[in-house]
Structure formats: C-alpha cells, structure tokens
Amino acid sequence: MNPxxxxxxxxxxxxxxxxxxxxxxxxxxxxxxxxLSTLPTSTLIYIVLLIATYxxxxxxxxxxxxxxxxxxxxxxxxxxxxxxxAPRDVLATTVRDWLPSAISSAIxxxxxxxxxxxxxxxxxxxxxxxLLFNRWMLLLPALIIAIYALYVVKAHSFARGRLxxxxxxxxxxxxxxxxxxxxxxxxxxxxxxAAWPAIYGGTAHxxxxxxxxxxxxxxxxxALPTFALLAAWQLRLGAGDASDEDRRQAARPLAILAVxxxxxxxxxxxxxxxxxxxxxxVLSSRIGLGALITLFAAQILAIPCWLTVAARRSLNxxxxxxxxxLTLVSIFAAAVLREAHRLALLAGTDAAPREPAPxxxxxxxxxxxxLGVGIIVWIIRTVARSLATRTN
Amino acid sequence: MAPDPAALPNFLPSAYPVNDYGPIMKGMAxxxxxxxxxxxxxxxxxxxxxxxxxxxxxxxxxxxLARRLIDSVFRVxxxxxxxxxxxxxxxxxxxxIQVSAPTIGLMVDxxxxxxxxxxxxxxxxVVAGYAFFxxxxxxxxxxxxxxLAIYSIAGFGSLFWINGILSWQLTPGGWVTSGSIWEGFxxxxxxxxxxxxTVVCLVLAALGAAIVLNALPGFSREExxxxxxxxxxxxxxxxxxxxxxxxxxxxxxxxxxxxxLGGSMVMTMFFNIAAGSSALIGGYGVIxxxxxxxxxxxxxATLLAAIAFGATGAGEFIREGARKxxxxxxxxxxxxxxxxxxxxxxxxxxLATDPYPLRDASDYPTEQLREGRLxxxxxxxxxxxxxxxxxLDALMGDWAIEQKRLNVAMLxxxxxxxxxxxxxxxxxxxxxQYIAWEHAHRPSAWPESRDPAVFAEIREAxxxxxxxxxxxxxxxxxxxxxx
Numbered sequence: 001m002n003p004x005x006x007x008x009x010x011x012x013x014x015x016x017x018x019x020x021x022x023x024x025x026x027x028x029x030x031x032x033x034x035x036l037s038t039l040p041t042s043t044l045i046y047i048v049l050l051i052a053t054y055x056x057x058x059x060x061x062x063x064x065x066x067x068x069x070x071x072x073x074x075x076x077x078x079x080x081x082x083x084x085x086a087p088r089d090v091l092a093t094t095v096r097d098w099l100p101s102a103i104s105s106a107i108x109x110x111x112x113x114x115x116x117x118x119x120x121x122x123x124x125x126x127x128x129x130x131l132l133f134n135r136w137m138l139l140l141p142a143l144i145i146a147i148y149a150l151y152v153v154k155a156h157s158f159a160r161g162r163l164x165x166x167x168x169x170x171x172x173x174x175x176x177x178x179x180x181x182x183x184x185x186x187x188x189x190x191x192x193x194a195a196w197p198a199i200y201g202g203t204a205h206x207x208x209x210x211x212x213x214x215x216x217x218x219x220x221x222x223a224l225p226t227f228a229l230l231a232a233w234q235l236r237l238g239a240g241d242a243s244d245e246d247r248r249q250a251a252r253p254l255a256i257l258a259v260x261x262x263x264x265x266x267x268x269x270x271x272x273x274x275x276x277x278x279x280x281x282v283l284s285s286r287i288g289l290g291a292l293i294t295l296f297a298a299q300i301l302a303i304p305c306w307l308t309v310a311a312r313r314s315l316n317x318x319x320x321x322x323x324x325x326l327t328l329v330s331i332f333a334a335a336v337l338r339e340a341h342r343l344a345l346l347a348g349t350d351a352a353p354r355e356p357a358p359x360x361x362x363x364x365x366x367x368x369x370x371l372g373v374g375i376i377v378w379i380i381r382t383v384a385r386s387l388a389t390r391t392n
Numbered sequence: 393m394a395p396d397p398a399a400l401p402n403f404l405p406s407a408y409p410v411n412d413y414g415p416i417m418k419g420m421a422x423x424x425x426x427x428x429x430x431x432x433x434x435x436x437x438x439x440x441x442x443x444x445x446x447x448x449x450x451x452x453x454x455x456x457l458a459r460r461l462i463d464s465v466f467r468v469x470x471x472x473x474x475x476x477x478x479x480x481x482x483x484x485x486x487x488x489i490q491v492s493a494p495t496i497g498l499m500v501d502x503x504x505x506x507x508x509x510x511x512x513x514x515x516x517x518v519v520a521g522y523a524f525f526x527x528x529x530x531x532x533x534x535x536x537x538x539x540l541a542i543y544s545i546a547g548f549g550s551l552f553w554i555n556g557i558l559s560w561q562l563t564p565g566g567w568v569t570s571g572s573i574w575e576g577f578x579x580x581x582x583x584x585x586x587x588x589x590t591v592v593c594l595v596l597a598a599l600g601a602a603i604v605l606n607a608l609p610g611f612s613r614e615e616x617x618x619x620x621x622x623x624x625x626x627x628x629x630x631x632x633x634x635x636x637x638x639x640x641x642x643x644x645x646x647x648x649x650x651x652x653l654g655g656s657m658v659m660t661m662f663f664n665i666a667a668g669s670s671a672l673i674g675g676y677g678v679i680x681x682x683x684x685x686x687x688x689x690x691x692x693a694t695l696l697a698a699i700a701f702g703a704t705g706a707g708e709f710i711r712e713g714a715r716k717x718x719x720x721x722x723x724x725x726x727x728x729x730x731x732x733x734x735x736x737x738x739x740x741x742x743l744a745t746d747p748y749p750l751r752d753a754s755d756y757p758t759e760q761l762r763e764g765r766l767x768x769x770x771x772x773x774x775x776x777x778x779x780x781x782x783x784l785d786a787l788m789g790d791w792a793i794e795q796k797r798l799n800v801a802m803l804x805x806x807x808x809x810x811x812x813x814x815x816x817x818x819x820x821x822x823x824x825q826y827i828a829w830e831h832a833h834r835p836s837a838w839p840e841s842r843d844p845a846v847f848a849e850i851r852e853a854x855x856x857x858x859x860x861x862x863x864x865x866x867x868x869x870x871x872x873x874x875x
C-alpha cells in the first residue's frame with residue numbers, strides 16, 4: 001500500500017478533533033458528497049486550485065525531507081569527505097547538490113496553496129496561525145538556517161570534515177522536520193474551531209503530541225517513496241554525470257527505501273485507525289472512498305514496480321514511467337482526501353469554506369500561467385539541449 | 393460597488409485571537425521584517441538588470457572584465473535572494489496574519505489573482521536563476537543573455553504586481569466606489585511608487601556589486617576602477633528621485649501628505665532621513681563615481697549600502713505611517729474596524745462578539761478592569777502597548793480621568809491619525825479605568841466606575857465626535873456650521 005494512501009486514509013482519524021475539542025462541542029461530520037453539491041462553484045474552483053497546487057508543493061516537499069535524510073546518512077558515512085576512502089556515490093552527491101534548489105522550489109510551490117487556503121479557509125487558517133504564534137513563526141528562521149546548513153554540506157571550499165558536514169546535515173534535517181511538524185500542528189489545530197477559545201485561554205489543549213507525531217510520521221514515510229522516485233529519475237537523466245554502473249548501484253537502495261517506507265506507513269496507519277476508531281466519516285462519501293481506492297490501487301501497483309527495479313538493478317526500464325504516473329495520481333488523490341476531510345470537519349462551523357466575492361484578475365493569471373509554463377519549458381529544454389550538445 | 397467588508401464574516405478584530413507582544417509594538421515586528429525583505433528584494437530585482445548589463449558588456453567586448461564579476465554577484469543573489477528574500481517574503485504574509493489577520497484577509501480576498509500571477513513570476517525567476525547558476529558556464533553567450541533577461545523581467549514583474557497591492561492600501565482610488573481591482577491596482581500612487589522603487593532597485597544592485605567587486609580576489613586596482621565605472625550609470629536614475637518623490641506626495645491624500653510634511657514630527661523626521669540619505673547616495677554615485685570617475689572601495693560601498701538600508705527603512709515607515717488611521721484607506725481602520733461598523737459597535741459593543749477569554753483574568757481585581765483590558769486588546773493593541781513602544785501609559789497615563797474619557801471619546805479629534813472609538817460608553821469607561829489602573833502600577837484594589845451620569849457624558853462626547861474619521865468629521869462639522 002502506498003504510504004500516501006495510508007496517510008490520507010488515516011487522516012480521517014488523525015485529523016479528527018481532539019478530546020478537548022470534542023468535549024467542547026462535538027462535531028458531527030456531514031457527508032462530503034452532500035456538502036460538495038451545496039458549495040458554490042467559485043468555492044469549488046478555489047478548492048480544486050488548492051488541491052492542485054498543494055499536490056505540486058508536496059512533490060518538492062517530499063524530495064526535500066527525503067533528500068535531507070539521505071544526505072544526513074551519506075554525510076555520516078563520509079560520502080562527502082575526500083579525506084575518507086568512501087566509494088564514489090553519485091546518488092549521494094546528486095541529492096546533496098540539488099537539495100538547496102529543491103527546498104527553494106518547495107517554498108516557491110508552497111506559496112500558491114498558502115494563498116488558496118487563505119481564500120477558502122481564511123478563518124481556520126488564520127486562527128491556527130495565531131494560536132500557535134511563536135511555534136508557528138519559528139519555522140521561518142528554521143528554514144533559513146536549514147537552507148544555509150545544506151549549502152555548508154554542499155560547499156567544496158570549506159567544512160570538508162565528516163563531522164562538520166554531518167552536523168550541518170543533521171541541523172538541516174531536524175529543522176526541515178520541525179517545519180513539517182509545525183505545519184502538521186497548524187493543520188490539526190485549524191480543524192478544531194469549537195476548541196479555539198478554550199485553547200487560547202489555556203483551559204484546553206490543542207492537538208496532542210501523539211496525534212502530531214502520528215500524522216507527521218505518516219507524512220514522513222509518505223515522502224520517502226516520492227524522493228526515491230525523483231532521485232531515480234535524476235540519475236536516469238544523467239544528473240551528476242551518472243554512469244550505468246552508478247545507476248545500477250543506486251537502484252536497489254532506492255527501491256528498498258520506497259518499499260520499507262510504504263510498509264512503515266501502513267503500520268502507522270493501522271495504529272492510527274485503531275486509536276481513533278474511525279471518527280471521521282469522510283470515507284463513507286463517494287469522493288472520499290473513491291480517492292482512497294485510487295490511492296490504494298495506485299500504490300498496490302507501485303510495489304511490484306519497485307520490486308522490479310530492485311531485482312533488475314536498473315533505472316532504465318519502463319517501471320520508472322509507471323511509478324511516476326502512479327505517484328502523481330497518489331499525491332493528487334491524497335490531496336483530495338485531505339481536503340474532503342477538512343471540508344467535513346469544518347462544515348457547519350463559522351470556519352466553513354467561504355464563497356469569496358467575485359474579483360477580477362483571473363484572466364491575467366491564466367494568461368501569465370500559460371506564458372510562464374511556456375518560458376519554464378523553454379528554459380529546461382534549452383539548458384538540456386545545450387548540455388547534451390556539449391557532452392556529445 | 394466595492395464589497396462591504398462589514399458584510400464579510402472575518403472582519404472585526406474579535407474574529408481572531410490576539411497575541412500580546414509585551415513591550416514590542418506589533419508594527420515593529422512587521423516593519424522590521426518588511427524593511428529587511430524590501431531591501432533584499434529590491435537588491436535582487438536591480439541585480440537582475442545589472443547582471444544583464446554586465447553580460448552584454450562582456451559579450452559585446454566593451455568590458456571583458458565584467459564577466460568575472462557576474463558569477464560572483466549571481467552567487468550572492470542566490471544566497472541572499474533565494475533564501476532570505478524568499479523566506480522573508482513568506483514571513484511577511486505570516487507576520488501580517490499575526491499582526492492584523494482581517495487586513496491581510498481583505499488584501500487576499502481582493503487581490504488573490506494578482507498574487508497568484510506574481511507566483512508565476514516567482515517560478516520563472518527561480519527556474520531562470522537556478523538554470524543560470526548551475527549551468528551558466530556551459531551555455532552559449534546568447535543563452536546566457538536570454539536567461540538573464542528572463543530573470544530580470546520576472547524579478548521586475550514581481551515588483552510590478554506587489555507594488556499595485558501595496559500602493560492600493562494608501563490610495564485605493566476608484567476601487568472604493570467601483571470595486572474594480574484594476575482601478576485599485578492602477579491607483580494614483582501606482583506609477584510614482586513603481587518608478588521610485590525601480591530606481592532604488594538599480595542603486596542597491598550597484599552598491600551590492602561594488603561590495604562584491606571589492607571583496608573579490610584577482611582584480612587589480614585599475615581593473616576594479618574600470619568595472620566600477622560600468623556600475624556608475626546605475627546611479628544616474630537617482631536624479632529623477634526628487635521628481636518621483638514629489639509625484640508620489642502629490643498623489644497621496646492631503647491628510648496623509650500633511651503628516652509627512654510637518655503634521656507629524658516623527659513622520660517628518662523619517663521623511664527627512666529618507667530624503668537626506670538618498671541625496672547622499674545619489675550625490676556620491678552621480679558626482680563622485682559617474683562624473684568624476686572616482687574610486688569606491690569596499691568600506692565606502694558598505695557604508696553607502698547601510699545608509700541605503702536606513703533610507704529604505706525610513707521610506708517604508710513613511711509609507712506605512714501615511715495610511716493612518718487606516719490599514720486600507722477609507723475601508724479598514726488600523727484596528728480592523730471598518731468605518732461602517734463604528735456606529736453599530738457604539739451600540740452593541742466591541743466585546744459582544746469576542747469569544748476569546750483573557751489569559752490572565754485573575755490578575756485584574758474587578759470585572760470592569762477585565763473588560764478594559766479586552767477593549768484595549770481589541771481596539772488598541774495593534775498599534776500600542778501598555779508600557780513598551782508607543783505605550784498608552786506614557787501617552788495618556790498622566791491625563792486626568794475626565795480628560796481621558798473626553799479624549800478617547802473624541803479620539804479622531806484628539807489625534808487626526810487615530811480612528812474613532814468603536815465601542816459603547818461602558819466599554820470606553822472600562823478602557824479608561826484599565827489605563828488608569830495600569831498607570832497606578834496595578835494596585836490590588838480598584839473601585840468600579842459605573843456612574844450613569846459619567847456614561848451619559850461619554851455618550852454625549854461620542855455623539856459630538858461622530859463616527860467618522862478626522863478629515864471627514866471636520867468636513868461635516870464645517871458644513872454643519874455653514875448651515
């Protein structure tokens with residue numbers, strides 16, 4: 001089973017109001033299908049945009065956290081220290097070299113869902129921000145330090161020692177993880193509108209540590225197969241001047257990582273479901289169940305693909321194409337399930353999705369989106385062609 | 393018609409929990425981060441143009457040395473702009489939510505497609521930037537130049553879009569009546585603000601490049617002089633700054649202009665700092681560097697960059713301060729009350745809709761003081777503290793109690809850049825008692841003040857003050873007298 005699918009499945013339980021919120025005012029989650037049919041078209045459009053841009057953000061986010069962990073492991077094993085006699089590890093150096101760009105892309109990609117969540121769920125998002133206050137705002141210095149730490153790991157001109165590189169990678173990994181935890185707590189808190197005043201006044205608690213840990217660990221496990229797939233594609237496309245032998249060496253560890261992460265996520269999902277006793281009704285809706293079935297189907301198919309990669313020790317076959325398609329479907333379906341669940345929990349409260357007043361600017365956005373995509377494709381093609389020409 | 397924010401569910405400060413920053417004024421948090429972000433972002437935008445110019449100089453053979461500077465400046469851009477610039481940009485959003493969620497909420501509601509468009513420009517900037525950074529040395533001259541052109545235009549585009557939103561806050565223009573975001577976007581201060589900021593971008597880029605140039609090994613003094621001479625044209629647009637500044641001032645509302653030009657000493661002082669600093673930098677850049685072709689060493693460039701940072705800070709302070717008493721002119725007061733809500737809040741009370749309790753309720757000896765603290769939290773705390781920056785204790789602690797009542801009831805008349813008081817007479821009295829109690833260093837016992845005669849006096853003062861902001865109130869008073 002795909003960890004992404006697992007995460008989405010248990011979000012239904014992990015996201016559910018905590019005992020404090022439940023005791024303050026129990027929320028009977030309505031059927032999501034009914035809710036969706038009553039939402040104004042404009043709200044639905046913004047929700048679709050939120051899902052689409054969140055899915056894009058998740059791809060970079062998964063690479064960032066997975067890559068940080070991989071880089072930490074590589075640094076500890078001395079892969080970046082010329083003084084050690086470590087073997088050539090193109091996978092490690094490629095991931096290390098691309099991490100700062102990946103985290104920048106994750107931040108840039110994160111701006112759009114941050115925008116659309118403010119439109120649809122303004123009250124719940126803002127309130128969660130305010131209630132978390134310092135813990136939430138700390139993610140900014142955390143990310144700044146994390147990126148500079150990654151540059152220290154990447155730098156050739158200084159900090160060559162294994163200890164320094166390992167420490168820098170550890171700092172980056174911990175701070176990126178902190179950012180993930182802050183987002184998890186913020187999201188869970190945003191789903192507890194009935195408990196907000198009591199949480200503010202200190203007479204009730206927000207999401208428990210267990211719930212945060214559960215959701216974060218599922219999210220972390222979900223990230224690893226995506227990271228493994230993207231790293232595999234990087235090597236396949238020749239990043240780091242990877243040779244066939246480099247790709248052969250990398251295939252099995254990446255496949256093992258993806259499969260193990262999936263199994264781990266399944267275990268966490270099982271525990272989460274057991275603990276929360278299925279408080280959410282999102283899976284009883286057609287859209288919720290449909291998204292979940294899509295996720296499971298995609299990931300059940302993904303496992304044999306990864307096993308094929310491991311068995312053949314090859315990143316060149318069609319398996320990576322299939323895995324790419326399955327991963328994209330999974331991330332999108334997980335995002336759908338996530339929003340369906342949020343919708344169910346906030347419906348009927350004063351933090352329910354809003355119908356924004358119609359405003360101008362959509363045409364300009366669409367025009368520049370087309371133009372922007374065209375320019376970005378042109379840049380990538382131009383650079384790739386130029387590099388290929390020079391290599392030949 | 394423009395949407396009535398009062399009709400939107402998320403207005404009123406009490407719609408959200410309010411955090412206490414202790415002695416720090418909330419404006420200091422957003423201002424401090426904002427100045428830092430604006431400085432970095434403008435450096436990055438100008439940097440794009442500068443690199444394009446230098447690449448062209450190198451490729452056309454006019455100054456082969458320029459090529460040696462490009463990669464180093466670009467590395468600084470990546471390290472600063474793509475990390476600190478990007479994250480402080482996100483930080484501005486998050487900090488705005490912390491300081492005034494209703495204000496940023498209104499901005500997002502109105503301009504989200506503009507922000508989404510800016511997001512596309514961010515992507516182009518990031519992809520072009522990293523492509524140049526990672527592969528620039530393996531690309532042809534034409535490809536390098538094209539990438540830098542795309543990077544520059546995308547960077548400038550992000551300024552173009554955000555400038556429309558920021559200038560709308562001060563001069564929303566036709567948006568107020570039509571609700572058209574384009575009338576709001578291309579508002580009266582849009583063009584002077586955009587052109588002024590563009591000049592600043594070019595100057596900051598030149599100063600940054602001068603610092604990098606002086607820090608780079610491998611350049612002789614003569615070589616540095618040659619490259620510096622190529623930087624000097626970036627200072628020339630500063631000659632237009634006085635005109636652009638005057639245009640900006642002329643386009644802003646008369647009362648806002650009045651604060652800057654003597655009405656508020658603090659604002660006037662910051663205006664003079666910004667103008668004086670800009671004159672210093674411009675004078676050095678145009679006369680010493682461009683005209684006399686003097687040398688600028690690293691220390692001088694760093695000093696000028698520091699002065700430019702001060703000028704940026706002063707300029708942003710003026711821009712923020714000139715909006716008072718609004719956060720969005722004619723639409724939303726600084727404390728997130730809309731002008732349309734004032735009259736009704738004087739009937740219903742600002743606390744009636746506040747679900748959030750006091751965190752330290754047991755610290756207050758009476759219910760009235762608890763109410764006073766809540767009124768302070770809802771109406772005052774966005775701009776004031778009790779004993780820190782812009783402290784109410786310092787501003788009005790020594791006033792007699794009757795004076796406090798009258799001055800708060802007629803707040804917009806007491807200080808023109810203050811919004812009208814938006815609560816009941818009982819809430820006003822609670823606020824006054826709370827400030828007096830704080831001024832008395834929080835004694836354990838404090839008498840309640842619930843004299844109906846006092847409330848009647850306050851109601852009368854509120855009625856005399858009216859629910860409108862100062863210029864409007866004066867205008868109405870004038871027309872009444874004329875009648």
